[in-house]
Amino acid sequence: MRDAEPQPVRLADYRPPDWLVDTVDLDISLHPSATRVVARLALRRNPEGEAGAPVVLDGDGLVLVRLALDGKPAAGGAFDASPDRLTLTPSADRFLLEVETLLDPTANTQLMGLYRTGGTYCTQCEPEGFRRITYFPDRSDVLAVYTTRIEADRDAAPVLLGNGNLLRNGPIAGTGRHYAVWHDPWPKPSYLFALVGGRLAKVPGHFVTASGRPVDLGIYVEEGKQDRAGYAMDALRRSMRWDETAFGREYDLDVFNIVAVSDFNMGAMENKGLNVFNDKYVLASPETATDADYANIEAIIAHEYFHNWTGNRITCRDWFQLCLKEGLTVFRDQEFSADQRSRPVKRIADVRLLKAQQFVEDAGPLAHPVRPEMYREINNFYTATVYEKGAEVVRMLKALLGEAGFRAGMDLYFARHDGDAATIEDFLACFAEATGRDLAHFALWYAQSGTPRLDVAGSYDEAAGTYRLDVVQSTPPTPGQPTKAPLLIPLALGLVGPNGHDLPLVLADGTPVEGVLEVTQEKQSFVFTGVGTRPVASLNRGFSASVNLVTDLSTDDLVFLAAHDRDPFNRFDAIQALAVQLLKRGAAEGTLPPHAALLDAARRLLEDGALDPAFKAQALALPGENEIAREIGTQVDPDAVHAARRALRRALAQALTDGFAATYAAMDTPGPYRPDAASAGRRALRTLSLDYLTVPGTPDALQRALARYRAADNMTDRFGTLAVLAQHDSPERREALDDFYVRFEKDPLVIDKWLSLQAQIPEAGTLDRVRALMLLPVFSMSNPNRVRALVGALATGNPTQFNRPDGAGYDFLVDVVLTLDAKNPQLASRLLSAFKTWRQLEPKRAALAERALRKVADAPGLSDDVADIALRALG
Structure with missing residues (x-):
């Protein structure tokens, strides 16, 4: 085992900082292997901190060159x-600390820091x-002006970018070097600091705020893109x-820059005024990006921009409050995308991701x-729970308070905490004050883990003209929380x-x-009259609460809802529930159960000309194998799940061929x-x-798909058809895969799609195929995108072969994780989380x-x- 386990950090141990920093002046001289950083920090003792406490500053692998206090070199002792x-113990309560460090940016394979x-x-x-x-x-609670x-x-870095507004720039005479000075007037925590230097091309833009203030926009990409x-x-x-x-938030600087980088x-990342992006979420053209890529770019550009207020202007007091910026901002970007596109389809997609x-x-x-x-390594808590469930908690808050009450609470939050490092308690207090609503019970959503079952x-x-709903809520035990209290659950219904x-x-x-019941007890009944x-x-409705819903609805009821429910999400959910019932039975029994009801519901939906095609595409796509496994819960056999899903796909394809x-x-x-x-x-x-239509795998079907691949004039059609062909071991698949590689070998982001697709083919030879693909020149273990595209896709997107x-x-x-760990621990740990089930x-x-997890846990260093x-996975 390791010599020492990671030490826990606990929310209960939070203490205010002993020292604050008012201003940070940085002078950074970039060099590939010897970058010099001079930091001048205006420190002052925090009256809320511990009296007489020394100054303790964090470092991580730093090389200290020089140290001075108030302009004088610090003595050795x-x-x-x-x-x-x-660590130092100054005699004054205010002083200027000057620190010089030496960095090697080229050797920094962790991709953290510079x-x-x-x-x-x-x-x-x-x-x-x-x-x-x-x-x-x-x-995060030490805010300073930088x-x-x-x-x-x-020549090496003609573009120099930093946070805030550009004050001045120019050449340094006789050196072949140049400089730029950036100033951010808004106090921020150190995690929002950013700089970029390199040979980049600017795509310029312009925006005028609601108050008439001009903002220069810039997106920086590699030359030629x-x-x-x-x-x-x-x-x-x-x-x-x-x-x-939507939120009354106006941008607050003179410039807003985005930089796209390939290794991220x-x-x-929402750094103030200088967002740094993985280039896959910036670069798009019809020939290289799918519809899904365009939607992701739209959502993530919005997400990072929205952080300007929910994350930057109001930041987190500590990392335990991470959901205060991430969950809230995910909710905001979901609402933006819903307004830009189809709200019902966006909601379906978000819930599918959540589940x-x-x-x-x-x-x-x-x-x-x-x-x-508590956490041991904060990098591991950038999770679906913080992001997606965090967004659902905000959505439930809105469901309880209504549109007007929610907006009033948000307005108060922005007004009261602008410039603060805030907490969940601060956030909820604003909604309670704005609406007069006691939210103490609702706050349990932030403290209690596990998905509630309803x-x-x-x-x-008939005689009384009443309808009764009996509701029982429960939440299963989770690590560290064996018993659960009832939650306040907003149950939207009709x-x-x-x-x-x-x-x-x-x-x-x-x-x-008004369409929403409040479930507050372990057992509760609601009787409707008339x-x-x-x-x-x-x-x-609309998945108003993040719960596992179990009902006594019959098959006929589900078919009826799939055809008639005015709530689009529940129309979708009804047909998915029918499919899940069949797939669970099919996996357990080894044969496809009677399925006429599902076929009837699918046929009606397919033939309904009033429905949005995007909605039909979501509703008619069967639940994925991971979702089926989650519904089964225990003793999951991935091969049996795969066989059940394949059988139902074949039945749908055969019955609805004409449609x-x-x-x-x-x-x-x-x-x-x-x-x-x-x-x-x-x-x-x-x-x-x-x-x-291609499910039967007949020569005619495969040739039709190949013809569409050849005729495609955009990446959505080309890659979508390639994904169809990838499910069939055939000459058509080999031709299309080879052609795709030849076309896009020089475009890494497109090749990522090709890698992922092959890693997810549910065939016995896939693991060997993945190993072979790792040897190709297009693959690199040093690039997170390539690793996630190939290794991550196998581990999370191919249940039978992983x-x-x-x-x-x-x-x-495990071999990949142990190889990566010494170079990029964040990437390695995220891959290892594939063992969570x-x-x-x-x-x-x-x-x-x-056994595989124990091999990791026992590895030295x-x-x-x-x-x-x-x-944590081993428990």
Whole structure:
């Protein structure tokens, strides 16, 4: 085992900082292997801190060159310095500390702090990367005003960018170097610091705020890729305008810059005024990006921009409050995308993601509350629970308070905490004050882990004209929380009459219900009066609560809701529930159960001309194998799940051949490619129809798919058809895969799609194929995108081949993780989290997975990132 386990950090141990920093003046001289950083920190003692406490500054592998206090060199005995900490005891309560450190950006393979990639200097400081640049109280509640001077070789790095506004720039006479000085007037924590230097091309833009203030926009990309940044610029402008309209938030600097880099651990980073992006979320053209890529670019550009207020202007007091910026901002970007596209389709997509990632996390050994009480490595808490469930908690708050109450609470939050490092308590207090609502019970959503289960049974009394709902809530034990308290759950519902219209909702005491019931107890009953005919209960409409819903609805009820429910999400959910019932039985029994009801519901939906094609594409896509496994819960056999899903796909394809053929023809989108929602919906439904038409694998079907691949004039059609062909071991698949590689070998982001697709083919030879692909020149273990595209896709997107009964998939992932750990611990730990569901597997596979995890846990010299995941997964 390791010599020492990562030490826990606990929310209960929070103490205010002993020293604050008012201003930070940085002078950074960039060099590939010897970058010099001079930091001048104006420190003052915090009256809320511990009296007489020394100054303790964080570091991480730093080389200290020089130290001065108030302009005088520090005496040898006046401080204690190590690569990871600097401690000094000053005599004054205010002083100026000057620290010089020496960095090697090229050797920084962790991609945290200041690093160099492809000739470009870049930083990533969230959560604790600034300490890899200079000694600093590297915590989110120390806010300072930053001024940064950057200098570099003019030819190697003609572009120099920093936070805030550009004050001045120019050449340094006689040196071949130049400089730029950036000033950010808004106090910020160190994790929001950023600089970029390199040979980059600027795509310029312009925006005028609601108050008439001009803002210069810039998106910086590699030379030659300017034509692929246009959609990102358009998304940025739309995000800025939407935030003014929807939340009253106006941008606050003279410039806003985005930089796209190819080596980046995350999707993007919201550094104040200088967002750094993984280039996959900036670059797009019809020939290289799918509809999904365009939608992701739109959402992530918006997400990082929205952080300007929910994350930057109001930041987190400590990392336990991470959901305060991430969950809230995910909610904001979801609302933006819903307004830009189809709200029902966006909601369906978000819930599918939630169930596929966060519900699985909640059910396994890595479960934790939205606001955890303890962590060992904060990098491992950038999770679906913080992001996606955090967003759902905000959405539930809005469901309880209503549109007006929610907006009033947000307005008060922005007004009261602008410039603060805030907490969840601060956030909820604003809504309580704005609406007069006691939210103490609701706050349990932040503290309690696990996905609640809501059992709902309905009964109709014809003689009394009443309908009764009996509701039982429970939450299963999770690590560290064996017992659970009842939550406040907003349950949106309707009672649908035989004609498909909603009935009035009036409780027995005469109280009208505005579409949302509040479930507050372990057991609760609600009786509705004036119900003249037996209704069908439409429950958790719009997925109003993040719960596992279990109902007594019959097959006929689900078919009825799939055809008539006015709530689009529940129409989708009804047909998915029918499919899940069949797939669970099929996996358990080894044969496909009677399925006429599902076929009937699918046929009606396919033939309904009033429905959005994008909605049809979502509703007719069967639940994925991971989702089915989650519904089964225990003793999961991935091969049995795969077989059940394959059988149901074949049955749907056979029964609805004519309908899919007609839809395929009708959904053609002639003319130039457009990434708008309506066109994307038609393409999605056309590709889904082709997929079902190709299920039989006949020569005619495969040739039809290959013909569409050859004729494609955009990446959505080309890659969608390639994905259809990839499911069939055939000459057509080999031809298309080879052609795709030849076409796009020089475009890494497109090759990522090719790598991922092959890693997810559910065939026995896939693991060997992945190993072979790792040897190609297009693959690099040093690039996170390549690793996630290939290794990550196998581990998270191919249940049968990752969970091979011989354990080879587990052994492969462990070898990759251990290789990566010394170079990029964040990437390694995120790959290892693929083991989060191992306890749900049948005993043989579970034993092999546990053995693989123990191999990681027993490895010498593990990073804290990987050790934390391994130890938590083992429990």
